[in-house]
Amino acid sequence: MWGILFVAPAVLGFVLWQLGPIIGSLFIAFTDWRLAGTPQWIGAGNFEKILAEDRLFRKSLGVTVYYSLGSVPLRMLVAFALAVLLNQKIRALPVFRTIFYLPSIVPVIASSMLWLWLFNPDFGLLNSILRPLGFPKLQWIYASDSVIPALILMSLWDIGPMMIIFLAALQGVPRQLYEAVEIDGGNAWHRMRHITVPIVTPAILFNLILSIIVAMQTFTQAYVMTDGGPNNNSLLYVLYLYRKAFEQSQMGYASALAWVLFIIIAGLSLFVFRSSSRWVYYGGR
Amino acid sequence: MKTGARSSRLGRTARRRLGKAVVYLLCALGSVLMLIPLAWLVRSSVMSLGQIFTFPPEWIPSPWRWENYPQALTSIPFFRYFVNTLVILVPSVLGTVITSTLAAYGFSRLQWPGRDIVFGILLTTLMLPYAVTLIPTFLLWASLGLVGTYWPLIVPHFFGGGIFYIFLLRQFFMTLPKELDEAAIIDGASPPQVLWYVIVPLSRPALITVVIFATLFEWNDFLEPLIYINRSSQHTLALGLAEFTGLYTSQWHLLMAASTVVILPVLVLFFFAQRYFIEGIALTGTKG
């Protein structure tokens, strides 16, 4: 009874502001709607076209999966490592934490400028450092085979929020447990493996689900920096969808694309959630 | 036996020292990587447009163009946008923290039928790309006659504040030992009292995290104000920053100066908020 009361505002908010638009977008997905006039019902036409004919749908899905497979595990690992690092008892901790969070504060418009400049093959900072070290002239986001790796590299830069979530979770690790392991003769690895990781598994689950959702919907980098190029090799799914929706005014087709992506993400999330009962440890249970 | 114990303790101190050195080294190295962007941003903000992009890159402005700042701050009505941003941000963050805490509590520590299914349904709202719900949501607010006001930007935050924050808090609440609630309930506390006196005090890092995230999100949010605000006089700082870029020409030096000013308040906020993640527990255990 109390439980329902507590979640009531959130559920009401969902019903009021989100359920309608979600159902609306599902309806639009079954129509041909070009913003003018009323949507024309065309049944599963959009979905048939997407699955049967649309080569760019396949291309963009492939690009997105490639990007996600690279960025999700790397971001998780680096964010966790940073959180552990910044959970040490060291001097100037607030300064270090703030510095590592900084990239996430920089407005996107300024940070994408920065990365365009870093990645520039002729005038960029990265090549100006690497080339004297004997590296060849790397093309970064300007070559078909390196554009996604470059974007993955870039995605490691604003992991501040993930790091913070891990850091907050690490606060919940009771100190006595470490002392117990120490008394049993365990080393740092044992502490990490048997205490730290199990206790932060709820945060790991959160970050994993969220980073899958975020990675699959990555848009801004491709929109601002690569425009999907070269040769569609960074045509992330949501960029393709965006073009359909806001450049070509094909709202029906765009909605259908969105629902296909939704089903994929929901499936992945459900899979992760199902598996989580085997690896997530909740102190409250 | 005795000597063995001492030598192992000595070895451990040495190892600990070494470990600490490694930690500092990594922090310093990482900091440099993370600071390059900020350094670039700040030095660009006191350069001429021409010097920003010279190659090889220059790090010291010559001359220092401090006039970029007054120029940037008068190119857009900065103070008004700042106030507008706060008018949206303060109630939004407040609403988010309060209602997401309530909901997270209801989804984690209280049992009721269908709980996890309802949670799962709410979670799906993160999975549908904004591009397709944007227009239906707009139509909803338009039918209420509220487009052109701040209401669409504030009111939803008092209804759960977004599943992201609920999910985040839920994950933290679930790590707290169940015995705490049980003991409080045996002492005659009602669930609201348990939440307020037991759960909230123990979840300070998580709640601060929500405040930071929500503040930053509102501070930098571009799309929602763009869609719902019509008059320039109602614009927020994030919209103001975008005014510096034209289709073909952009005043990057002014944009960088304005960005620096916009970053500063959240930077300070973060610096002070992060200390609530209390001092690190340190793998060495107790103090010393």
Place this chain on the structure above:
Amino acid sequence: MFSRLRFTAGLVIALAVAGTTLAQVELTFTFWGGTFERDAVNQTLEVFNSLHPNIHVTGQHIPNAGYNEKISTMAAGGTLPDAGYMDSSMALRWATDGLIKDLTTQFANDPMAADRLENMWYRWDNGTKTIGTAAAVESMILYYNRDLFDAAGIDYPPEFASEAWTWDEFVDIAKQLTVDRQGNNAASPDFDPDNIDVFGIAFPTWWAGWLPFVYSNGGQLASDDGTELLINRPEAVEALQALQDLIYVHHVAPTPAQSQSLPAADIMMQSGKVAMSVDGHWKTLAMSQLGFNWSFGVLPMHQRPATLIWGGVTVIFEGTEHPDEAFELINFLSDPTQSALFTRGLWMPLQRIYYTDEAKAAEWLDAVPGVYPPESRGVLLDYTLNHTPRQPPVFWLKNLDQIWTDAVNPAMSLLWTGEASAQEAMDQAVRDSEGLMQGRW
């Protein structure tokens, strides 16, 4: 906070009510642009309001980054403004779908309209309907850094199309201007293409950067009936291959960055890292503020001198209740005597007389000292008027947005990254255009 909000909302309503009692007609006008353009347009709107006591226009400046989202959302919600800027391909599509007004009769009754450059009209329905002309004219020209030319002892790029460099002359000059870190230029046998310090030429990779050269070589993007791409034909391929060779064979051009908003060429030219740059006339505004010794000339040519002219369109939306007042407004915004955009180097006038009559030309070219260099008479007047052989496809090719994003741009990127030859890349473009070619608007 909330009472404040309510107060603000109340104030807004009060002001709106007060506004309607003062003026009979309320118009909303949406536009994009940087801070300079924003202020200039707002200023023009103020003048318009003061000259038209019966009309009150509210300018709504929308950042470029979100213009399409905002305008699409407004369209869906039925809350489009009375008039506004629009991307031209999108505007023609929206016109066909009935969201934008046909202005044929308004323009027929406007004596000044006939003098607008013929190539600037956006028409649809086989040329029977029009959304108007572009708001202003833009053309592609060749900017250069005078100091670099002086230092190399080379004559400046020609001012008149009749003296335009041939492609071979141009490549030779670009080579002499391209210098490596040891100081050897690209014509020297000791030249080190891996360590270039100054590039001879930079050009943008979007369509306006390469289409003039395709036209100059007698090629075109698509057939006149809009049913097939001709970009893989020899005339087009030759011109495109010549551009690619500037980067990878002659090593006189930097690898083109993809983003057009990155201040690549003008900034690099100011800092002496690029000697010449192909860019739009609108860059004059930025150039004139950078404070270096620059000017512009005509583009190099293949078979004949050619550039292209076009411009973004200002439309009147179908839902407006005041089409006549809105028409007056968009004409006012395109009037060189009213808008600072023309005299400061962002826009060029639409009327022929501003190109043919010296006194009229001086009204925009000489109004603000230090904006337009002396070469403007040749580069902006003669070149614009007499050497624009074709109307760019933005004016007439149906489904162009999708043709760009799905077929042409991916192929072009292969060209710019050097991953395919012009022929291979353009063959791919033609293959990928299958099903996208839908004729003319």
